[in-house]
Amino acid sequence: MRKEDKSIIIGELTEKIQKYSNFYLTDIEALNAEKTSRLRRECFKNDIKLVLVKNTLLIKALENVEGDFSALYDVVKGNTAVMFCDVANVPARLIKDFTKATKGEGKPQLKAAYVQESFYIGAENLEALVNIKSKNELIGDVIALLQSPAKNVISALQSSGQTIHGVLTTLAER
Numbered sequence: 001m002r003k004e005d006k007s008i009i010i011g012e013l014t015e016k017i018q019k020y021s022n023f024y025l026t027d028i029e030a031l032n033a034e035k036t037s038r039l040r041r042e043c044f045k046n047d048i049k050l051v052l053v054k055n056t057l058l059i060k061a062l063e064n065v066e067g068d069f070s071a072l073y074d075v076v077k078g079n080t081a082v083m084f085c086d087v088a089n090v091p092a093r094l095i096k097d098f099t100k101a102t103k104g105e106g107k108p109q110l111k112a113a114y115v116q117e118s119f120y121i122g123a124e125n126l127e128a129l130v131n132i133k134s135k136n137e138l139i140g141d142v143i144a145l146l147q148s149p150a151k152n153v154i155s156a157l158q159s160s161g162q163t164i165h166g167v168l169t170t171l172a173e174r
Helices: 001-017 033-045 054-063 070-074 088-097 122-131 135-173
Strands: 020-025 047-054 080-085 107-115 118-121
Touching: 001 047, 001 054, 001 070, 001 080, 020 088, 033 088, 047 054, 054 070, 054 080, 054 088, 070 107, 070 122, 088 107, 088 122, 107 122, 118 122
Parallel strands: none
Antiparallel strands: 020 080, 020 107, 047 080, 107 118
């Protein structure tokens, strides 16, 4: 590969790392063509950008980005595919669902992840990444918590109104 081509690829990778707040490093080496196509389709459906990279070019791109990504350098070995996404837990859920038939031992396998400005190294962190709530899920939880007391007050007022009406009706009949 020519030096100009490498610099273009490094620039594109640097741009994607800066654009997306979360990315996962995975190993998809043992996937056949059918499974790779299925994985790419699932990534497309879930707004995940799947990119196969050369390890040296990925390390150079990480060096170009502001911040210290040296914790990821040790896992950038062998076959590496990067999953870029804006929602923190979507790639983890995809990996978990994709490997469900193989009890989590199949491919794609999580090498590492950079999620919400934290590093998760190793496949054993997959379950923790699946359980991370997205921004929209957290907002939904807060709204549900805020609505709960108001709903209780409204239902109490409605039921007591019916009770008072029932008492008044009974008294009127006497």
